[in-house]
Each structure stands twice: as C-alpha cells, then as structure tokens.
Amino acid sequence: MNSNSQKSAMKKAPVNVNLAITWMLLGVFGVGTVEYLVAGVLPQISNDVAVTEATAGLLVTVYALTVVIGGPVLTIITAHVRRNLLILILMALFIGGNFLTVLAPNFFILVIARVMTALPHATFFALCLVLATTLVEPEFQGRVISRIALGLNLATVLGVPLGTLIGNQYGWRSSFLIIAGLQTIITIALVLTTRRAPEHASGSVSAEVRVFGKGEVLKALCLTMLSQSGLFVLFTFIAPYLGQHVGFSPSVITALLFVFGVGSIVGNMLGGFFADQNMNATLYVALGSLAFSLLLLFIFGGQPWFTAPWMFVVGAAGFSIIPPLTSKLISAASNAPNLATTVNIAGFQLANAAGAWIGSTALSLGLGIGVLPVIGAVLAVAAAALLWIANRVSFSRVTDGSAT
Numbered sequence: 001m002n003s004n005s006q007k008s009a010m011k012k013a014p015v016n017v018n019l020a021i022t023w024m025l026l027g028v029f030g031v032g033t034v035e036y037l038v039a040g041v042l043p044q045i046s047n048d049v050a051v052t053e054a055t056a057g058l059l060v061t062v063y064a065l066t067v068v069i070g071g072p073v074l075t076i077i078t079a080h081v082r083r084n085l086l087i088l089i090l091m092a093l094f095i096g097g098n099f100l101t102v103l104a105p106n107f108f109i110l111v112i113a114r115v116m117t118a119l120p121h122a123t124f125f126a127l128c129l130v131l132a133t134t135l136v137e138p139e140f141q142g143r144v145i146s147r148i149a150l151g152l153n154l155a156t157v158l159g160v161p162l163g164t165l166i167g168n169q170y171g172w173r174s175s176f177l178i179i180a181g182l183q184t185i186i187t188i189a190l191v192l193t194t195r196r197a198p199e200h201a202s203g204s205v206s207a208e209v210r211v212f213g214k215g216e217v218l219k220a221l222c223l224t225m226l227s228q229s230g231l232f233v234l235f236t237f238i239a240p241y242l243g244q245h246v247g248f249s250p251s252v253i254t255a256l257l258f259v260f261g262v263g264s265i266v267g268n269m270l271g272g273f274f275a276d277q278n279m280n281a282t283l284y285v286a287l288g289s290l291a292f293s294l295l296l297l298f299i300f301g302g303q304p305w306f307t308a309p310w311m312f313v314v315g316a317a318g319f320s321i322i323p324p325l326t327s328k329l330i331s332a333a334s335n336a337p338n339l340a341t342t343v344n345i346a347g348f349q350l351a352n353a354a355g356a357w358i359g360s361t362a363l364s365l366g367l368g369i370g371v372l373p374v375i376g377a378v379l380a381v382a383a384a385a386l387l388w389i390a391n392r393v394s395f396s397r398v399t400d401g402s403a404t
Contacts, residue, residue, distance in 0.1 A: 015197045017135045021144055023190040024128040025151040027091070030183040031124060032155030033163055034098065034117050034176070035063055040164030041172035048172065049107045062111055063118040064353060068346045070115075071122025075342040078123065079208060084191045086127065090120035091187040098180035102173045122349075126341035133330055135197060139276050141330070146272020146323040153268055153319065157261035208339035216332035217340055219390045223383050224325055224347045225354065227287060230379030231318040232355025234294065234372045235260075237363070245370045246307050256311045263315025271320035275327050282324045283387055289317040291380035298374040355379075 038045065038059050046056035078086055097116030104110040125148075132144040163175040211217050234241065242248045242256060267286075274282040293314045300306040326344065333340035358379075359372050 028151030033159030041167040066118035142275030220329040226383035228351035229355040230376040236356040260315035263312035264319040267316030267320035272323035275324035287384040294377035
C-alpha cells in the first residue's frame, strides 16, 4: 500500500494496521513452518523415536486430519471467547505442543504433541484473516488477506529450509524449541498490538452453521477444493516429476522448488491486489492461468529449458487464487465468518490430500507421471466452469427478481 492508501485503510480501526498485520503474518508463518517442518527432519525423527520413516510420516497425516476435523469443532466451541483471550488460548496450545514435541520421549507422545499444535491451526488462521479484514476498508480486503497468507508462502520458502538446516546442525528438536520461543514473543506482540481493535460480533453457533446454506459460501468452498486439488495433483509429486520426467538432479530440483515458492509469493500478492479491483475477474484469470500453465507443462514439460522457468509461473498461478477466494468467502459470510473461514482453511488441507490421492491413483493405473499436469488442468477448468455457471445462475435470479 502507498502512504495515501495506508492512511485511508487505517481510518477504520484505532490500531497500527500495518504493524498488526505484520504480527499476524509472523504468527501464521510460525504455524505454517511447524506444519511442514516434519517432512524436512523426518529421517532424524524416525531414528530418534525408533520408528520407520513410513510410520514417522504419519505425523503429517495426523496434523492434516486434526486441522480438518478439530479446527471447525474448536471454532464452534470458542465462538464467544473474546478475541485476545482466544489468541492466547490458541497460541498456548500451539506453543505447548511444540514444547511437548521437544520433550517427547517416544512416538506416541509425539503424536499427541502434533495434535496439540494442529488443533489451533485453522482457528488461528481464520481469526487472523477475519480480524485483518475488519481493520481496513472493504476495498483493501484482498490485499490484507494476501499479506496474512504470505506467512504460509514464507513458511514453505524460508521457514522449512531454515528449520531443516538448524535441525541437521543441532538436532531436530532444537528447531521446534526455537519456534516455540519465537511464537511466544509474536503472540505477546500480537495481543498488545490488537488490544484496541474493535471486537467482531460473533454470531451464534446456529448463525455460523446457517451461512453454509448461502450459495456464495458453498461456491467458494467448492472452488477451493477443485482449484487446490488441481494444483496438488502435480505438486505432491513435483520432486519425482522433475527428476524422472524432466531429468533434473536433486540439487537442481531443490533450486526449482525455491523458484516455485518465489512464484507463489508473487502470485499471492498479485491475487490480493487484483481481487480488490474486480474479484470475479481475478478468479477467472487465476483459474484460467492455472489451467493454461499446467496444460503447457503437460505439452512441453519434458524439456528442461521450458520447465525450469515455468515453475515460477505454475507457483504464481496456483497461489493467485487464494486471496480472491478467501475474500469472496468472508464477504459472503460477513454476518458469521469465523466458522466458514475455518472450514475453508480445513478445505485446503482436504484438497491437498484429494490432489495427492488423485495423482497417486493415476500413477497406480500406469498413466505415467508426465500426465499429472493435464489432470490438474482439467480440475482447474472444472473450477472455472463452476464459477461461470454459479455466476450465471446468480445473474438469472437477480434479473428475474427485477422483472417481477
């Protein structure tokens, strides 16, 4: 935001908006890093707690399932808890889970620790998104959403590599200890920064549930599932795709994952900016870009000269969808946005798993890893078609109502 835009945006709340959003971004960064860090230190964990790597990998599954199931339940239970107290409760769970991870003597305790850290994930992320949008005028909503979501992008690009490096040098437990300490500081700063922000009036549990009867809310949730499944059909298998299909070495694959991550950051920020200009147009362009980028990857993906820079484009296209989708959902569920936003975040986790399952099924049927991009493109086209049909239906209802 430029200086004039910042002044306009800040008129809505008696807080330093940029500072508050920065602390929220850092909070989401810490939560996202813990989610993905296990994958980076998986061999060390399996050796330390005496289980196979396959068994240790279940820590990722446990985390995702807890987010999907536990997130919405926790949001309902805490619907009427004051915001700053809720931040403290959620982060106490998260930080406590990380300390338990550091001290875990065996795999069973480690599973309990992962449940503790995962439980506040969706509720905290949703709280930050809803809070951020209430601090600014509606025309800045997409941009503040993209800034909060940037925390997850940075967790993938910076948090996990740094955490893995620290874990390899000083032991995997040290990474989680550092995150617990930093998250404590971030939590205190976030509570102090937002203490004067107006409380968002929470709806009743029934009001929160009733928003799922709104067509716009259901449309946003379905678009999340289709678009993110399309991206993760490929991304789940990106390392073997780049290695087996394209022929890149492990060191080059690492560099290309970084290129993908940088693209995701750029796409996220662009998606937020353009969502504030025209939300539906941004969604059409983002979904079309994802389908187009995956289709061209299917056609030319076997050529290293094409695939290397194209990873940036795929990352940008895939993550440009998140801000307009989230903004559409929060606007549609404006009277009771907390549960809908939490379910949408849980939906991302479910979509990631669905994409992985679709890709795995395709490979088990012998289709070959090179076909994954076109499967993703089909899902992205399906999302764009759903958006078009839903908009046409909404337009028809409006015109019919005007005629009567």
